[in-house]
Structures are given as C-alpha cells and as structure tokens.
Amino acid sequence: MEGEPTRIIVAVNESTIKGYPHASISSRGAFEWSVQKIIRSNTSGFKLLFLHVQLGFVDDSISFDDMDSIYASPEDFRRMQHRDKVRGLHLLEYFVNRCHEIGVACEAWIKKGDPKEVICREVQRVQPDLLVVGSRGLGPFQRVFVGTVSEFCVKHAECPVITIKRRADETPEDPVDD
C-alpha cells in the first residue's frame, strides 16, 4: 500500500508584521496542521514541497528601509534581487529545519511573480497530490479589498486544495496582517 510518498505543496510566505525571515502565522498554521493531522507518525509516507513566491518588481509590500535606497545602476537591482533571494531562503530554512526535526522529506524553492498564478503554475508543473495554503480567514468585507490567494487556488489549481484558516485566537490586531 505504501508506494510513492504523498507529495504536498505547502505555499509559504513571510510575516507582514515581522518581515523576513519570520513565516506568517497562516503559513506556520498550514504547515503544523498538515504535520499533526495528515502526516501524523507516518513520516515516510509524505514529502513536503515548500513553495515561496516573491512578488517581482511590482512589489507593493516594500519596506521602509527600501524607501531610502537609491537605485542608480543595473548592479543595484541585481543586489536587491540577491538580497530578496537571501531573505526568502531564510524563510524556507525555517520549514526545512522543522521537517528535519520531524523526520519528513522535503524540498523548498522560490519563484517570482503573482503568488496565486505562480502557485497554480507550479502545481501544473510539479503535479503534487495536494496543495495546502494558509488563509487569514478574512471576512467578506475585507476580502473584497485584499483578495485571497487561497480562494483563487481552490478554484484554479489542478489538484485537491486544503485551505487552513488561521484560528481566531491567532489573529493579530490588524486582520489584514499575516
């Protein structure tokens, strides 16, 4: 019965409050739920694939220290891209370390672009058995303005999708965060 492991893509992002290398509450929730409720003690039956999507240059989540930067040459942009990559790797390191502790096989990688579209494209390419995405659990009013990656993936990803809503007691003061 145990052939190839069940391959689960877990889409992860950084905390909007604490920034890199901290994982968002909803990413951590989605990961820990998958471990506790799906993988359980059957660590050899699963492989976790962590996908972190970074916004490209059209990045509206740019932080304040970026505001002071002056980009004067192609080299400056390359440096920024390099710095983003390093930050993303620190985020992924958290999840890879957790998997190592638990004893479950994993892979992790970074892509650039619009998260919802990149996630669906990666599902098409990698063909996992399952996609797990965290959700901030926004109300309908907030959703209109924020839009949700999870709703898009549920509709468009070519594999079964689980959305793990953040628990109410984990909600930070500003519900748009994390």
Added chain:
Amino acid sequence: MEGEPTRIIVAVNESTIKGYPHASISSRGAFEWSVQKIIRSNTSGFKLLFLHVQLGFVDDSISFDDMDSIYASPEDFRRMQHRDKVRGLHLLEYFVNRCHEIGVACEAWIKKGDPKEVICREVQRVQPDLLVVGSRGLGPFQRVFVGTVSEFCVKHAECPVITIKRRADETPEDPVDD
C-alpha cells in the same frame, strides 16, 4: 505523536444514474483518494465519518416509480420515509464495508435536509479535523444552474475542506450526473 485519530467527514451520495444503493462516482473518488493519499498505511491514525444527506420531502430527484405511488394516509408517508432510509443505509453499507476491508475505523449516518446546509451543521456538531467532498468538476456555465455543494462547504464549513474533483476520464456522458 499518535494521540486521537484524525477524524475526517466524507460526504457521500447516491449515483444519479444508477440510483441507490450505488455511490456516485464523485463520492467514491473522494473516499478512495482519502484512503490512498492521506490515510495510506496508517489505518489506526484516522477515523472516517460518512455523512449521507437525503433531501426531505422537497425532493426533485424523485424516481419514476415514485410517480405511480399514491399517498393516501400518514402511514404511506412513513413507509416512504422508511424506504428512503433503507436505501440510504445500503449506500452507507458500501463505504463501511470498504473501511472494514482496509482496516480503518468508521461511523456512518443519514440526515435529512438541504445537503450543503446539513453538511455544514454536522461539521459544527461533530467538529471533525477535515471534511472531504467530491465534486462533479462542472464548468462555470453548468455551475450557474446546478450549484455546487462543495463550493458552499469550502466557504462555510468550520473546518478545513478538501474538494476532490472527478477525473475527466470518469465523467459520464451527461456531466450533471453523479
């Protein structure tokens, strides 16, 4: 790490082509997927809860032999309700037998009402870790007329939900069926 088993509600219904006691293609697909991809060899780590919702008296899926029936007394209605229940039990028997073969603990029960609302109410009552629903994988045009139980549950159920779309090669000629 293995405490209480992960409790999964699987919503199941009868085949709209073959009728009772046959399970719909999408129900069977959702069940088999859960066994192969989630439970795997860890049969003691999970408990499957089969919920079958029967439409009440406002039943637009009534079959032709019902058309000839004459309901003349309260007893006739009780008999019909009894017959519906027996049919539902035959459907559930299929899944309970499969669980017995595989060696996974299960429970199964029938409720009356509007499937999408009853499923969400039962999730609230039973508090499972996960809800699995099959989906006929209708296109956007068909969805407008048919509506989907799965979409409603993804939005409203108070637990994580996996929608298992029927594979294209399992699609019967009339896509509204099963």
